[in-house]
Amino acid sequence: MNNRVAVVTGGIGGLGSAICIQLARAGRRVIAADLHGNPERVARFEREVDGLDIRFAPLDASDFDACAAFVAGVEQAHGSLDVLVNAAGITRDATLRKMDRAQWDAVLSVNLDSVFNLCRHAVEGMMARGFGRIVNISSVNGQTGQFGQTNYSAAKAGMHGFTMALAREVARKGVTVNSVSPGYCETALVAAIPEDIRQGIVDRVPVGRLGQPSEIARTVEFLAADEAGYITGANIPVNGGLYMGF
Numbered sequence: 014m015n016n017r018v019a020v021v022t023g024g025i026g027g028l029g030s031a032i033c034i035q036l037a038r039a040g041r042r043v044i045a046a047d048l049h050g051n052p053e054r055v056a057r058f059e060r061e062v063d064g065l066d067i068r069f070a071p072l073d074a075s076d077f078d079a080c081a082a083f084v085a086g087v088e089q090a091h092g093s094l095d096v097l098v099n100a101a102g103i104t105r106d107a108t109l110r111k112m113d114r115a116q117w118d119a120v121l122s123v124n125l126d127s128v129f130n131l132c133r134h135a136v137e138g139m140m141a142r143g144f145g146r147i148v149n150i151s152s153v154n155g156q157t158g159q160f161g162q163t164n165y166s167a168a169k170a171g172m173h174g175f176t177m178a179l180a181r182e183v184a185r186k187g188v189t190v191n192s193v194s195p196g197y198c199e200t201a202l203v204a205a206i207p208e209d210i211r212q213g214i215v216d217r218v219p220v221g222r223l224g225q226p227s228e229i230a231r232t233v234e235f236l237a238a239d240e241a242g243y244i245t246g247a248n249i250p251v252n253g254g255l256y257m258g259f
């Protein structure tokens with residue numbers, strides 16, 4: 014188990030970095046794949062994870078060919094890619110009547126196409142080696158819909174359909190595919206919501222607070238464990254009770 018290699022897309026983001034840290038503490042070698050747009054952000058991440066087996070790798074997860082090269086590179090350098098966490102995500106919130114094509118395309122390509130791009134290239138090796146753990150970071154808003162998020166809600170709901178379909182395809186090969194649907198957590202994405210709207214959301218959370226990224230990361234680690242081989246095609250909500258369904 015200690016030799017397992019994990020890739021986390023959106024790896025230096027709010028949820029992604031917490032997931033990297035949790036997986037590394039559980040003994041995985043972790044590659045945090047993310048855009049290299051902001052060198053200061055990368056440097057801050059590298060300071061934060063100093064001493065852990067985590068390295069940053071530049072990747073635009075919405076670029077199909079870049080993902081092919083990236084997966085091949087990981088397999089060549091580290092021998093395998095065993096755990097894939099698709100956590101790359103952005104928002105471009107607007108009501109549909111104000112949403113332009115670019116806002117739709119950006120959210121669908123970063124949040125949903127990226128899942129296809131990475132899984133498409135990673136499953137081959139996982140199936141051949143007889144082991145793989147794929148965890149897709151969806152959202153409560155993919156379950157309930159959210160005002161101003163037709164793009165994001167569509168992408169996040171789509172991720173779970175993808176999860177269930179792929180789970181069936183790879184189940185006999187030791188590969189599990191699950192999604193985690195976080196609620197509102199303490200991340201930059203949520204901090205960017207106008208204060209009055211954010212407070213209104215927190216007021217509706219039964220637990221009475223935003224989630225901690227580490228609480229999402231703990232769930233991901235659980236699903237990524239070697240012992241989690243009988244959980245597949247599932248969606249685990251981690252939302253403080255904001256949405257209770259089954």
Ligand code: CAA
Pocket residue numbers: 104106107108111151152153154159160161162165195196197198202203206207210
């Ligand atoms: N429900 C119903 N009506 C609402 C509403 C809501 N939640 N919010 C606003 N409205 C109403 C307004 O009162 C206003 O009504 P009137 O026209 O009668 O005055 C109207 O809708 C405003 O419509 P607009 O198209 O003009 O909206 P806007 O441009 O002012 O703002 C928005 C739209 C930018 C999407 C804004 O509502 C917003 O930022 N919402 C927050 C969206 C959100 O929660 N995003 C989550 C981001 S975090 C995340 O996604 C992480 C995760 O996975 C959980």
